[in-house]
Every structure is written in structure tokens, then in C-alpha cells.
């Protein structure tokens with residue numbers, strides 16, 4: 292995380308709204324997390340932080356939808372739905388963007404050694420690292436396979452019982468769905484980006500960042516994990532001339548609060 296401090300002069304996470312320390316992590320978040328644990332690969336500190344971010348949005352009456360790009364089996368969105376049901380006075384629109392199949396290829400020229408290493412170890416021989424928009428067969432085998440639309444529907448609508456009229460599934464590559472679907476999303480209270488690669492992160496910021504409301508949260512799950520994800524965020528911030536304070540959740544995930 293030292294590079295983060297150098298680049299952005301990070302304030303301590305507890306100084307910012309929605310930081311886990313603000314409300315403490317009591318039994319309620321743990322119970323919610325237990326209900327979605329089998330549907331997410333996201334770490335406990337990130338899940339606890341997400342509950343507090345939703346709780347903050349509800350307490351502050353922040354308008355807007357909860358949006359995740361890269362939902363896999365729906366655990367993080369399920370957690371946001373549960374936290375809305377517990378802390379919110381009204382239901383929010385939930386937008387899920389995902390191919391709902393295996394992840395696409397990283398681009399080894401941008402996404403870095405770790406991405407290339409993981410593709411070589413996890414994906415089957417058809418898997419490449421040339422940034423093609425095709426599914427990397429076998430990439431998620433060790434995690435229980437790719438997340439499907441049906442698994443997300445089952446979790447959100449049947450297990451959690453969230454109002455199906457408020458859930459919007461955007462199936463397909465971000466590069467295809469966002470240019471047409473982003474205009475229908477409306478204001479966003481929480482934008483959670485979990486698409487791993489440079490191109491997947493960049494396209495989401497380009498199409499959705501302007502929809503995030505003032506004081507809304509932008510969460511980037513893989514900022515510290517993959518070179519390409521970090522580069523996409525840094526380039527976007529620099530290109531827009533944004534004055535943001537990146538807050539580390541753990542060694543991989545960061546968030547910021549939009550001014």
C-alpha cells in the first residue's frame with residue numbers, strides 16, 4: 292500500500308464515511324455475510340466494509356442504485372441487498388453487469404505478470420492473454436466454476452427475496468452492454484468494480500462514473516491485485532483531473548467517496 296500513499300496521500304480509512312471502523316462490525320454484518328459467503332470470492336474485510344458502506348448510504352439518505360460490474364455468483368450484490376433490507380427504508384435498484392460466463396482474456400501487455408500467471412495455471416489450453424473478448428475456459432474451476440445468471444437470480448430473488456422488479460441483469464461483455472445500457476442506470480450510490488483487468492475496469496469507469504452521486508462510493512476490488520486494474524483507475528483519475536483520496540480496505544481493494 293505504500294505506493295498508494297505516495298500517489299494520493301491517503302487518509303486513514305477510519306476518517307472516511309462507510310469505513311468499517313465507523314460503526315464497528317457487530318453480529319448483524321457477520322450474519323448477513325454468512326448468508327452469501329458461498330456466492331463470493333471476496334475477502335471478509337471487503338465484505339464488512341461493503342456492509343458499512345451500504346449502511347452509511349441508508350443512514351445518510353443517499354439516493355441511487357447499487358451497481359456491481361463483475362458479480363460472478365452474486366455474493367457482493369446479495370450482501371448489498373441484505374444490508375438494504377436491514378438498514379434501508381425503501382428498496383433500491385440493483386444493477387448487475389457480467390458476462391455470466393468465464394472471464395475474458397487479460398492483455399499481457401497491460402495486465403501484468405500476475406494475470407498472465409493465473410491464466411497459465413488456471414485456464415485450459417485455449418486460454419490466452421491477448422485481451423480477446425472470449426471466455427477463458429476453466430479459469431474459475433478452482434472456485435466452483437463461473438457465475439451464471441441463474442445462480443444470481445436464485446440468490447437475489449429466491450434466497451434473499453429482494454423485489455425482482457428492482458433487479459436489473461445486464462448479461463454480456465461490459466464492452467458491449469455498457470455503451471447501450473449505462474444510460475438507463477440512473478443515479479448510483481455505490482459503484483463496485485470487480486472485473487479484474489484493465490479494459491474491464493476502464494470501460495466501467497468511462498460509462499458509469501458520472502452517474503455516481505456526490506458522496507457516493509466507488510469501490511475497486513482489484514486495485515492492488517492486478518497492474519492493469521490499477522493503471523485503469525490511475526489513468527482515469529489523472530485524465531479527469533480528479534482530486535480523490537483512495538482508501539485501502541485491505542492490500543487489494545480500495546474505495547473513494549466522490550466529491
Ligand SMILES: C[S@@+](CC[C@H](N)C(=O)[O-])C[C@H]1O[C@@H](n2cnc3c(N)ncnc32)[C@H](O)[C@@H]1O
Pocket residue numbers: 330331332333360361362363364365366367368388389390391392393394395438463464465466485486487488490491
Ligand atoms: C473476480 S469475479 C467477481 C467476483 C464477485 N464480485 C464476488 O462477489 O465474488 C470477476 C467477474 O467479472 C466478470 N468480468 C470480467 N471482465 C468482464 C467483462 N469485460 N465483461 C463482462 N464480465 C466481465 C467475470 O466473468 C467474473 O464473473
